[in-house]
Amino acid sequence: MTGNDEALALQTEGISKHFGAVRAVDELSLSIPRQGTTSIVGPNGSGKSTLVNLLSGVLPLDGGMVIIDGVGLRVVHAHETPDHGLTRTFQEVRLFDQITVWDNIMVVLTDRRLFSSLFERIRPANRRKAQEILESVGMWEKRDSLAMELSYGQRKLLEIGRAMAMDVQTYLFDEPFAGLFPQMLERVKDIMKQMRADGYTIVFVSHNMDIVRELSDRIIVLDSGTLLAAGDVEPVLGSAEVIEAYLGA
Amino acid sequence: MPVNLDGIRTFARLAQNPAELARHARGNIELWANLFVIGWAIAFMLWQGAGFAVIVLTVFAIWAILAVSLNLVVGFTGLLSVGHIGFFGLGAYTMAILTSDPAYEQLRTEAIPTFGWTFFAALPVCIGLAGLAALLVGVVFNRFRDDIFVLVSFGFAIIAFNVFLNLRSVTRGAFGIHEIARPQIGNWVFDGEVEFLLLGLAFLALVMLISWFITTSSFGRVLTAIREDEQAIEVFGYRATHFKLAVWVISAMMTSLAGGLFASWTSFIDPNSFILLESVLLVSIVILGGLATIWGSLLGAMAFVLLEEGMRFIPYLPTEYIGQARQVILGILLVLLMLFRPQGLVGRYRL
Incomplete structure (x- = not known):
């Protein structure tokens, strides 16, 4: 090997x-x-x-x-x-369509463990990180829209932002x-x-x-x-x- | 739910200015749905008097617990389960068997095990058993999604019904179980309707609190992501199957709680209360109220109960047709809803 x-x-x-x-x-x-x-x-x-x-x-x-x-x-x-x-984006954009732009980013920042995620609310560090990511892909103003309401280009950008949020x-x-x-x-x-x-x-x-x-x-x-x-x-x-x-x- | 608090705040602000309220209300179906159902409920109860209101509200509390728990699975996680009636029945039968009076049961021809427990001793067992059953079933169900999941949960409802009907040495089959105990703390028995109503509402509040706690957590956000794209959320490091299993078990436990409550309230159960149709009605309530909203489930349950109870007062409708008429009207209502408002009365999401 x-x-x-x-x-x-x-x-x-x-x-x-x-x-x-x-x-x-x-x-x-x-x-x-x-x-x-x-x-x-x-x-x-x-x-x-x-x-x-x-x-x-x-x-x-x-x-x-x-x-x-x-x-x-x-x-x-x-x-x-x-x-x-390792992380990725998809050829046919695969966002979480019926949740907000904000949650699309936030969901990859939070705790992966079953039990502790139940007791986790939005942590300030994650909030800052999500804001930083959304601003860097120019999507901060759109944070309360559902992902499905975005244009194709915005969806592509958001997906790249979601990958960036993984920080790998x-x-x-x-x-x-x-x-x-x-x-x-x-x-x-x-x-x-x-x-x-x-x-x-x-x-x-x-x-x-x-x-x-x-x-x-x-x-x-x-x-x-x-x-x-x-x-x-x-x-x-x-x-x-x-x-x-x-x-x- | 933060969204609903906003709604209430907006409403409070608008209520001080009728002209703006009128402008705002035009085309705001969500507001109208709220006003209509709540107004209808109040009017109905005032018209029928306190005794009837207590019964309506108790039935509402039980359906609302069911709807809120099912919404966790259907609305938030996107698993369209038509099998929850099985957990409801499991809770009801566990309560019935554990609390039925041995002295009374000895008079019956067909003996079933009796324990003579109190309500509050039996309730944790109801919840625990349903949790266990849900865990076992869920491990298998986790392999399926979308339409296959619906079929599999359909199968579960059928199996559960047949167990209730045919496991006669435990459930006494079609004869049902009588004399199920009312809740009791020390010497204080919840035998009055008002007392039971308060207990039911307390449990409803508890279930709402648990649902709220789950859905506003990081865990809840992962559930919504699973609903949208299960494979994608896996790529981001979540084990979707574990999250699905966890919420399935929690939902089943709360459903079973409603079952225990129901058995104790009616004091008699037979398999007919746990037929597949009831499960479909329950899913209808969740969809009617709105997916992924706790408030919507309450609204849906209230609308459903009013529809059911209100039907008794339709002139010239013989009582034996009420059950069928209820299903027809609910069916028509659902078709109209899917045509014109697929997200339900107050929901934002679609199936």
Whole structure:
């Protein structure tokens, strides 16, 4: 096992996920270094979202091992991923729709234990933290709205804010830029740049090659659930096999 | 609930200025629903006199305890349980068996175990047994959600009813159990209707307090998140199944408390009080009043009781049709509600 490499935030060893006959992720081994921004790209159906779902325990592994922060896991339990220093956003925004924006943030700040959460009211430290997060994603004025009442862009931002509130080392953003207006897009880019500067590990899935070039320190290209290429951005995007995968042979 | 306090404050402010009140009230269905149900209740009780009011309020207290407890599961956590009548029946039967008088029971042909306990000794057992049963059932139920959960809880209600009906060596089946004890503290027996009403309202207050405490805590916020997206809240480090199980057990225990109270109040129970239909009516009350609001459950329970009792006074309606007419009217009411106000009388959330 090579899992104790301090410089790696995330690693997979031969992980697989099959849906019937479709091999969404097939014997995939890759590693993502600590700190900096790593983007995951690939054609539609190349297994990007499945990979994120496997890493965050939303889908069970069919085989292989995920190594998060040096801990090897053959079964990833979603509720344990924050303990390993990992959190995520979803491709199709998944907020808690019929509760307020404020509660959407507050709910990830509170006590995880069953019994003590029953006796916990809003703590001043959590209140400050929630306000800070909501202000940083520009959602403070909207705090009493239900999440379902927000616009699409605001929902994307709130979801990123909710992930930030987790305050972990590694963030998986699944398509954080999809469908955003330019203004919102800049805002998300700024947030991610700030997080990168603060020393967090950011992994994001995107189709937008301009943003991938602008933000990534490193890139992973998937095709049909396997690793096509990985490494520095320009050499990888310039390689013949990547261009072929994108343009179609 | 803080929202309701705001409502009351707003109302107090508006009451001093009739013109603004009128403007504010137009289109404010929530306010009208409150005024209508409360006004109807007061008018009805004044019209029928004190004796009747006491009975109406006692029935209301029992239904309200049921509705508030069920709302924890249905409204806050999003688990549409139509099986709660099973816990209600469990509480009622436990109370009946533990408190029924051995001297009286010996006269009956079919013997069942008798204990001759007092109400207050039996009540913790009712609650504890329901908690245990809910824990066992809940471990299995936790695997299901949404429509499958409804079906499974439906099955539970059916099984519970059949146990009450067929476990004759314990429940005496369709003959039911008589002479269930009234609550008693020392030599003071709650045999008057007013005394029992006060006891019922005290228990209702307790259940409301517990519900309020749960739903305003971090625990309560997690429940609402589970209702919205169970998988997402897991990703943020919560074990949704544990939270669901905990609230399920708490809700079942409070439901069982209402059962014990009911058995003691009527002093006679048989399986017919615990049919699936009653469970459906209970869910209707919760939805009618509004999901995830304690006040809404009270309002729903009151509207339901008024509907039921008020039906007795419809001219030319023979008494034997009251039960059926109640269901028809409630059914129509629910359809209208789902069409025009799916969030219930005072609720904010939808199923």
